[in-house]
Amino acid sequence: MYDAEISRDNPSCFVFLIDQSGSMNDGFGAEAGKRKADALADAINRLLQNLVLKCARDEGIRNYYHVSVIGYGDSVGPAFSGSLVGKSLVPISDIANFPARIEERTKQISDGAGGLVDQQVKFPVWFEPKAAGGTPMCNALGQASSDVGSWLTQHPTCFAPIVINISDGEPTDGDPSVPADQVKALASTDGNVLLFNVHLSATNAAPIQFPDSETGLPDDHARLLFRMSSLLPPHLKDAVQQQEGLAVSEATRGFVFNANLVSLIKFLDIGTRPSNLR
Amino acid sequence: MIAHIASFSLHKAGNYPDENDDACRPIGKRGVRSDRLRAAVSDGATEGFQSGRWANYLVEAFIRSPSLEVQRISRRARHRWEKWLTTYLDERARERPIQWWEEPALERGAFASIIGLQISASSNGDDSHWNAIAIGDSCLFHVRGTELLRAFPISDSTSFTNRPVLLPSNIAYIQPQNNTANYTAGGECRADDTFYLVTDAFAQWILARSEENRSPWLALRDLDTDAEIRQFDDWIRDLRTSGELRNDDVTLVRVDLL
Numbered sequence: 001m002y003d004a005e006i007s008r009d010n011p012s013c014f015v016f017l018i019d020q021s022g023s024m025n026d027g028f029g030a031e032a033g034k035r036k037a038d039a040l041a042d043a044i045n046r047l048l049q050n051l052v053l054k055c056a057r058d059e060g061i062r063n064y065y066h067v068s069v070i071g072y073g074d075s076v077g078p079a080f081s082g083s084l085v086g087k088s089l090v091p092i093s094d095i096a097n098f099p100a101r102i103e104e105r106t107k108q109i110s111d112g113a114g115g116l117v118d119q120q121v122k123f124p125v126w127f128e129p130k131a132a133g134g135t136p137m138c139n140a141l142g143q144a145s146s147d148v149g150s151w152l153t154q155h156p157t158c159f160a161p162i163v164i165n166i167s168d169g170e171p172t173d174g175d176p177s178v179p180a181d182q183v184k185a186l187a188s189t190d191g192n193v194l195l196f197n198v199h200l201s202a203t204n205a206a207p208i209q210f211p212d213s214e215t216g217l218p219d220d221h222a223r224l225l226f227r228m229s230s231l232l233p234p235h236l237k238d239a240v241q242q243q244e245g246l247a248v249s250e251a252t253r254g255f256v257f258n259a260n261l262v263s264l265i266k267f268l269d270i271g272t273r274p275s276n277l278r
Numbered sequence: 279m280i281a282h283i284a285s286f287s288l289h290k291a292g293n294y295p296d297e298n299d300d301a302c303r304p305i306g307k308r309g310v311r312s313d314r315l316r317a318a319v320s321d322g323a324t325e326g327f328q329s330g331r332w333a334n335y336l337v338e339a340f341i342r343s344p345s346l347e348v349q350r351i352s353r354r355a356r357h358r359w360e361k362w363l364t365t366y367l368d369e370r371a372r373e374r375p376i377q378w379w380e381e382p383a384l385e386r387g388a389f390a391s392i393i394g395l396q397i398s399a400s401s402n403g404d405d406s407h408w409n410a411i412a413i414g415d416s417c418l419f420h421v422r423g424t425e426l427l428r429a430f431p432i433s434d435s436t437s438f439t440n441r442p443v444l445l446p447s448n449i450a451y452i453q454p455q456n457n458t459a460n461y462t463a464g465g466e467c468r469a470d471d472t473f474y475l476v477t478d479a480f481a482q483w484i485l486a487r488s489e490e491n492r493s494p495w496l497a498l499r500d501l502d503t504d505a506e507i508r509q510f511d512d513w514i515r516d517l518r519t520s521g522e523l524r525n526d527d528v529t530l531v532r533v534d535l536l
Binding site for chain 2: 005052054
């Protein structure tokens with residue numbers, strides 16, 4: 001299980017569920033002056049960029065993945081901007097070729113002599129920050145369930161799809177464990193759909209990353225998100241252990257509570273790591 | 279010294295033949311009568327840019343280099359790469375602009391392993407001498423009869439990792455180990471000995487077979503001879519289908535000393 005080869009003939013998919021509720025206007029933990037919505041948009045755009053680069057080969061982009069970004073706030077639906085607006089489960093080559101725009105940003109790199117120099121880098125943007133309305137997480141999970149369900153009828157032997165839900169608060173439309181169970185009940189021959197959850201913090205509390213039990217989780221919402229999260233498959237457990245140096249067990253789940261920007265980016269990097277790209 | 283050399287290669291299942299990122303020299307079959315022969319295999323990393331091209335430049339540099347020093351061989355290959363890259367970028371600027379997602383790959387370049395073998399005849403008719411260099415996880419096996427005399431640089435089927443040290447086309451990505459570690463081996467050899475140069479997936483399978491005392495050497499020796507039971511491509515496809523062999527590009531060079 002969770003070892004199907006990902007290829008152009010047998011691609012896999014990622015679905016990102018992005019909280020766009022009003023509270024995403026608030027500051028992001030210790031990141032003084034940075035709104036959660038802005039930091040998250042940067043993280044998602046960088047993640048999409050990295051996914052494209054993983055699929056880049058000599059002849060072009062290989063369609064190893066199809067990707068959805070679903071926003072939930074005052075409405076629920078596909079959240080790409082530009083020419084991909086309204087589209088879900090977009091082939092990664094279309095993501096490569098149709099960013100809404102490409103910004104020039106400044107990155108500091110080593111000058112090789114102990115100092116730093118500015119370097120201009122291209123920063124493609126597909127997803128814009130937004131923060132308004134409630135937190136209709138159940139509706140978003142339902143949409144993920146519907147999109148991934150259709151995908152699986154077309155790709156029944158794919159590497160199990162991965163759904164990553166990123167939110168800063170409790171749902172305003174009911175108990176999310178019911179639609180979460182529906183997502184996790186979907187399966188390819190490779191295994192059940194994996195649902196991972198990221199809870200963004202407005203405080204400086206230390207993040208709780210990849211826990212393997214409810215003990216130590218601060219409240220009912222954290223425990224609920226823990227139970228909603230899938231167990232990590234072996235290749236991701238290895239990544240958590242080897243690259244993050246975190247202890248893992250058979251019960252470790254794809255969940256981070258009180259994530260700051262660093263732990264959010266690390267989580268997205270690990271959660272989207274390919275097992276076996278052909 | 280008289281030798282017979284044969285090479286075999288098969289791309290990953292599901293990919294096109296021209297997407298094979300392995301390279302070897304010599305290519306095909308040939309008899310050699312010489313005081314010195316060289317053969318090499320290189321495995322271009324899948325994630326790189328034009329890895330197959332870089333692997334080809336490395337094996338070509340090994341065959342032509344006056345010395346067996348890894349630094350000199352990789353410098354020779356890099357020189358050819360840089361000339362090609364300049365021409366390629368000129369062409370692209372004229373015909374098809376570089377896309378944003380190509381820029382990081384172009385900057386990083388390609389990475390590849392190499393295993394290179396040189397056999398030198400002795401002047402007085404005694405045993406010959408072999409030398410090898412290795413960076414990464416492509417392997418050499420020195421076999422006499424059905425006995426494995428030397429496996430280099432990896433001698434245990436459990437020692438293959440996903441992150442071997444590789445030779446980069448961009449000098450900025452040279453890893454410290456490239457300069458400091460001793461990646462050479464050598465010894466005596468004689469008529470009827472066989473050497474195999476093999477890329478990682480098949481090398482790991484060969485070592486595992488050998489460790490289980492299920493000798494792979496007779497089947498390998500008979501490939502492309504009158505005694506052959508199964509053609510190389512069919513054999514590799516069967517091993518992939520049965521799950522015994524990881525789906526990867528596979529390349530094998532066999533050197534029979536006669």
